[in-house]
Amino acid sequence: MIENITSAFISLFSPEMLFLMFCGMVIGIIAGALPGFSSTNACAVMIPVTLLMSPAGALVFFASVYNGAQYGGSIPAILVNTPGTPGAGATTLDGFPMARAGFPDRALGISLMASCIGAMLSSVIVLLAINPIARFAFKFGPPEMFVIAILGLSIIASVIGADIKKGLLSGMLGLLIAAMVADPSSGIPRLTFGFLELYDTVPFVPAVIGLFAVTELFYLAGKERIADTEDTSKIGNFGEILKGMKIALQKPAVTIKSSLIGLFIGAIPGAGTTIATFVSYGEAKKSSKEPEKFGTGIPEGIIASEAANNGVTSGALIPMLVLGVPGSGTTAIMLAALMLHGIRPGPELMMNFAPMAYMVLLSLAFTGIIMLLLGLLLGKYFAKVVLVPNNILVPIILVLCIIGAFAYRNAFFDTYLLLVFGVLGLFMRLGEYPFIPMILGIILGPMAEANLYRSLQMSGGDVSILFFRPITLVLWAIVFLSIFRPFIKKTVRALFTKS
Amino acid sequence: MNFNTKRFLLRELPVPVFVAIFSAVYFFSTKKHDFSVTGYPYVVIGVIQILLILILRNVFRNAESSDCKNEKDLRIPNVLALILSALCYLILIPRLGYYASTLLLLVILMVFFKVRSSLFLFAVPIGYVALSYIVFRIFLRVPLPEGILF
Numbered sequence: 124m125i126e127n128i129t130s131a132f133i134s135l136f137s138p139e140m141l142f143l144m145f146c147g148m149v150i151g152i153i154a155g156a157l158p159g160f161s162s163t164n165a166c167a168v169m170i171p172v173t174l175l176m177s178p179a180g181a182l183v184f185f186a187s188v189y190n191g192a193q194y195g196g197s198i199p200a201i202l203v204n205t206p207g208t209p210g211a212g213a214t215t216l217d218g219f220p221m222a223r224a225g226f227p228d229r230a231l232g233i234s235l236m237a238s239c240i241g242a243m244l245s246s247v248i249v250l251l252a253i254n255p256i257a258r259f260a261f262k263f264g265p266p267e268m269f270v271i272a273i274l275g276l277s278i279i280a281s282v283i284g285a286d287i288k289k290g291l292l293s294g295m296l297g298l299l300i301a302a303m304v305a306d307p308s309s310g311i312p313r314l315t316f317g318f319l320e321l322y323d324t325v326p327f328v329p330a331v332i333g334l335f336a337v338t339e340l341f342y343l344a345g346k347e348r349i350a351d352t353e354d355t356s357k358i359g360n361f362g363e364i365l366k367g368m369k370i371a372l373q374k375p376a377v378t379i380k381s382s383l384i385g386l387f388i389g390a391i392p393g394a395g396t397t398i399a400t401f402v403s404y405g406e407a408k409k410s411s412k413e414p415e416k417f418g419t420g421i422p423e424g425i426i427a428s429e430a431a432n433n434g435v436t437s438g439a440l441i442p443m444l445v446l447g448v449p450g451s452g453t454t455a456i457m458l459a460a461l462m463l464h465g466i467r468p469g470p471e472l473m474m475n476f477a478p479m480a481y482m483v484l485l486s487l488a489f490t491g492i493i494m495l496l497l498g499l500l501l502g503k504y505f506a507k508v509v510l511v512p513n514n515i516l517v518p519i520i521l522v523l524c525i526i527g528a529f530a531y532r533n534a535f536f537d538t539y540l541l542l543v544f545g546v547l548g549l550f551m552r553l554g555e556y557p558f559i560p561m562i563l564g565i566i567l568g569p570m571a572e573a574n575l576y577r578s579l580q581m582s583g584g585d586v587s588i589l590f591f592r593p594i595t596l597v598l599w600a601i602v603f604l605s606i607f608r609p610f611i612k613k614t615v616r617a618l619f620t621k622s
Numbered sequence: 623m624n625f626n627t628k629r630f631l632l633r634e635l636p637v638p639v640f641v642a643i644f645s646a647v648y649f650f651s652t653k654k655h656d657f658s659v660t661g662y663p664y665v666v667i668g669v670i671q672i673l674l675i676l677i678l679r680n681v682f683r684n685a686e687s688s689d690c691k692n693e694k695d696l697r698i699p700n701v702l703a704l705i706l707s708a709l710c711y712l713i714l715i716p717r718l719g720y721y722a723s724t725l726l727l728l729v730i731l732m733v734f735f736k737v738r739s740s741l742f743l744f745a746v747p748i749g750y751v752a753l754s755y756i757v758f759r760i761f762l763r764v765p766l767p768e769g770i771l772f
Contacts, residue, residue: 292670309659341704518732522711575662
């Protein structure tokens, strides 16, 4: 293994690879920063271009785009409350309040450093432990995936807001909206209103952009500019970016834990970046000494989301490289591109092209450094967005939101859905209903339902399959702890105080 | 009913009313299906009904005494302008094409939001359309809708 890593390291620093990493990172950041566009879109359109590259070059290029897009998604999430990628949804929760309070550069600095550490740490771990992680991830069958969905839903408890009933209603509405599609077992449409676009899935990109961005636009239209503060001297300030980076470095526990959560969830095929970021955010909030400050613009909230979404990148590569099964949309594109080059990812790749696989993982760590340099150079210019007058910014963001919703599936239906979610979001915000539970419901509902159905089919209707498998037992314990930890903590503390 | 109570109800009621109507429509239009198809959503609807009762009880209990948060940034004409212009934009895109309708929307919204400088009124929409042509058409090769113009 050491020999392979050394050879990969040497090949990575050729001028060709450095150029590809830089280009991939720039393209990734741009695609990530455009709402509705993701690394998957960017990689898909770049497939023809990669035919001119070597197979290793193509993989390194895609990995850089993937990594760059995860960071790029945080830029509009922080500056205009519009997640550039679905994985940056949780970044808006603390990133935007911090930007509005007059510290956009600091928020960008925190996000930059957390993304960089998330990418580097997870890729180094994967580099050293790719085989055992892949073997473990593939023990996850439908029962385990069902409990993973429940674990994600249990996060609702921690992002619920002040009124528990309103938070739960928001989550339940998300589950019901997600259940409008055809039944996963029989294919019978339930409440699709005759729209073919709703037959398979309720698309979550228009839902996320509609709830967060369009709703925010309604409010921004009544303000002069995004920044609430009069003192604008700290906006577009290089020192503030450095300060943000320093803050992220001062919170290693959150950064490391979030990167590992991202890596672990990313390695499970189909689990996705969004789940990883919300699980990570919920975990950071629950383990914080000041959970009530989450959502007001605290660094831990940004770190939890950003370290996790870059951690996912390395995690998602594991099943693709080791078993030839994509762990995410982007890795599916990478897999297709490799096949175009005549290489079949999977055990064969790890045997015959091991240096190439290690090179991709090393490139993820190295692109973390390129990301850091680009973020440092451009961050202060990005931050000035909060000073642009809203009468210019609002029309532009509206157009970007609409085209982002359209580009996700090339469907006009999604743009109308975006407006529906925007208006619903406005009323939810007026009534103080939190958005996150609804988003979690829309994303996790189909996953929970489909895996519940598959599990019951596997067991012939025996529910115990969901509980009495080694991994599900551990996962249920985590779900239990995730929901009842504050109560357990309080009880244990009370017992100690008494004794 | 005083003004504050009315405002409180207008803020608190739309979401529960929407959820109640949505779940009723869901229930009645899927009643004909087998329980294996609708079992899971019906459990969700059941929980929603319980939550709705609890929320509505709270709303009517607090209606008289609650203070209404002042939403100073939210202006109804702005909200309506954004929704209507977005709808018109969506109708126009398949006819005029993405670039022409975007140009139109940006100019109309900027005039509505009182952008005084004529330089901005022309430069921003044209700059945005040119940039989006480069990014979407040339760089990302996204097939954006084309119409009679371009």
